[in-house]
Amino acid sequence: MKTDRRRFLASIAALGLAGCEALSTQDWVLKLLGVGEWLNYRLHRLLIPDGKLAREYGEADISPWFKPNGADDIPDPDYQALVKRNFEGWKLEIGGLVEKPLQLSLAELRALPSRTQITRHDCVEGWSCIGKWQGVPLGALLKQAGLSPKANFIVFHCADLHGSDQAPYYESIDLVDAFHPQTILAYQMNGQPLPVAHGAPLRLRVERQLGYKMAKYVMKVEAVESFAELGEGKGGYWEDRGYDWYAGI
């Protein structure tokens, strides 16, 4: 009797564990769990004023070592050639649902009004580093290009390829974050030109979200109505691999 009960309890426990394993790969379970992300996104957008700034720190707070994550270099010869000539001849493209698509060289970007901010970068893995970023507010560029009223998201296409299938990195944000004053395309880090490890020539800063939203090696900015047709349709390289699109938590 006793052993029967024990065996019964053990099989329940084993069933529970196996159940959790099986559940984690079920599409409907992942969708249901995704309700948490949706609630976080809606609640944050409802409760947090659109322009509310992330905390900015002082020079003394800058981390002595800022951990580069994801790609820290791109073996592609075209990219290596760009690095060799300090991105001479390189141009950032701004296109998609805009009135006048733009092409801007690094010198032209540097000549535009800039914003400098010392902010904390929080990786989805759990660590944080503080760095100083200087760059062009994304909102100003989008205004210059004349964003179409049909545009709902801004997509960032990057030069780095990842994984065994060499999928290109990309990311997307909504217009609230796109026009947030601290959302910049940074070309300067800690007072130096943006290093290759941190996404030269240009990386996105979205200070109220996690690090994986802040695309490095940005080549093209595209305004879109929906990102369903891009990549696997989830709005970003990591999103296509199961991470939340809204990374404000």
Next chain:
Amino acid sequence: MALVFRHSAVVRVTHWVNVLCLVVLLMSGMQIYNAHAALYWGKDSHFETPLFQLPARQTEDGEETRAFPYWLTLPGYHDLATGRRWHLFFAWVFVLNGLVYLASGIASGHFRRDLVPTRPQLRHIGASIVEHLRFRFPKGEEAKQYNVLQKIAYLKVIFLLLPIIVLAGFNMSPALNAAFPWLLELFGGRQSARTIHFVAANFIVLFFLVHVAMVIVSGLWNNLRSMITGRYAIEEKRED
């Protein structure tokens, strides 16, 4: 032997929902911890000098790791994305369930009536500790209410430990940091908040172990039945 009605339906339902939430949150929390198996104090991470790491051990592949073993985590293999999904969904269930419990506890007078220690109980707290250490539990009239040590333990978990772990969790959100910078200051920075979240989780495990041990030694089936059906058997006090 007399059966008394001990736990209201709200208490029983929220108790078991809470058990499910805490198990999922703990297991998925270890998955999330494993993504960067080190803790720090302050605003940012000083990778060379972590505040805490688990002792290094060898994995089956012969690699050195400081992560929790994956049979303890949810999912049971390395998958931060899915671990976060479990964690952030059940965090919502946990908070909403907790709010139902709190609202009902206040409205029904459950906290005031059943959880706040009475003056005589507080006066005899020394005797209660001694009796607990001897594994002797109240009988008769006395068993109809929670013991003073039980009350204090529950109050600390409900009104101190669980709110701390929720707020420390909020503090790991860069969006909520922007909205409530003072809350982050209160916890000493994001990396401190992450550490406090981890330590609080350990205290919950400690509470769980003591709680289950006490449930077992003070009458497993009686306690279980009272948390399922609401009915609790009171043993007559023998005058001997």
